[in-house]
Amino acid sequence: MTKLRFREMKESDNVAVAALVRDNLKKFNLDIPGTVYFDEGLDHLSDYYGNDERSYYVIEDDIGEVIGGIGYDRFEPMKDTAELQKLYLTDSAKGSGLGYEMIDFIEDKMREAGYKASYLETHNNLQAAIHIYEKKGYKEIERPKEVVHSTMNRFFMKNL
Numbered sequence: 001m002t003k004l005r006f007r008e009m010k011e012s013d014n015v016a017v018a019a020l021v022r023d024n025l026k027k028f029n030l031d032i033p034g035t036v037y038f039d040e041g042l043d044h045l046s047d048y049y050g051n052d053e054r055s056y057y058v059i060e061d062d063i064g065e066v067i068g069g070i071g072y073d074r075f076e077p078m079k080d081t082a083e084l085q086k087l088y089l090t091d092s093a094k095g096s097g098l099g100y101e102m103i104d105f106i107e108d109k110m111r112e113a114g115y116k117a118s119y120l121e122t123h124n125n126l127q128a129a130i131h132i133y134e135k136k137g138y139k140e141i142e143r144p145k146e147v148v149h150s151t152m153n154r155f156f157m158k159n160l
Contacts, residue, residue: 003061003062004059004060004061004062004067004098005059005060006057006058006059006105007057007058007060008050008055008056008057008058009045009046009049009050009055009056009057009058009069009071010046011044011046011047013045013046013058013066013069014043014044014045014046015043016058016065016066017045017056017058017066017069017086017088018042018043018045020066020068020069020088020089020090021036021037021042021069021086021088022037022042024088024089025037028123028125028126029125030123030125030126030151032151033151034150034151034152035123035151035152036086045071045086049071049073052113053073053074053113054071054072054073054074054082055071055072055109055113056069056070056071056085056086057069057070057071057105057106057109059089059093059098059102061093067089067090067092067093068087068088068089068090068093068098068102069086069087069088070084070085070086070087070088070102070103070105070106071084071085071086071106072084072085072106072109072110072113072115072118073085074115075119076146077144077145077146078117078119078144079116080114080115080116080117081115081116081117081118081119081157082110082113082115082117082118082119083118083119083120083121084103084106084107084110084118084119084120085120087099087102087103087106087129089102094128099128099129099132100132100135100136103132103133103136104136107158107160110160111160115160116159116160117157117158117159117160118138118157118158118160119144119155119156119157120133120138120155120156121147121152121154121155121156122152122154122155122156123151123152123153123154124153124154130154133156134156136158137158138156138157138158139156139157139158140154140155140156141155141156141157142155143155
């Protein structure tokens with residue numbers, strides 16, 4: 001079994017993380033406006049994350065390659081709520097149960113930061129992700145009016 005390591009994202013990870021996100025979205029026909037695919041900040045995510053309200057973590061394999069990432073940010077419309085953001089894995093890491101581990105990891109980080117609930121938005125095309133979220137106790141909710149990524153069409157919440 002490969003030894004995996006979670007660590008906070010750093011500037012040198014920007015290219016790998018942006019490629020990971022875009023590659024995944026393209027495979028699911030979500031390389032379209034209204035998704036993070038076209039977000040201006042995607043190519044320099046490390047500038048955005050890494051403060052008291054939000055963090056992003058990468059997962060490295062035993063040779064130091066970035067094989068996944070997951071983060072969170074304050075979700076302003078809802079009190080004490082963090083938004084689970086950008087859970088992506090390389091194809092080789094999918095199907096290994098790592099997605100479940102990543103959610104456990106980020107929920108612990110959210111709790112440490114003082115959040116009481118986790119919110120996320122996704123899309124019907126991402127059925128494997130939706131399956132994981134539901135297995136981890138996320139419940140579907142109506143679309144919040146403040147949603148930024150207009151293409152997203154599934155919304156979930158979980159009390160931490």
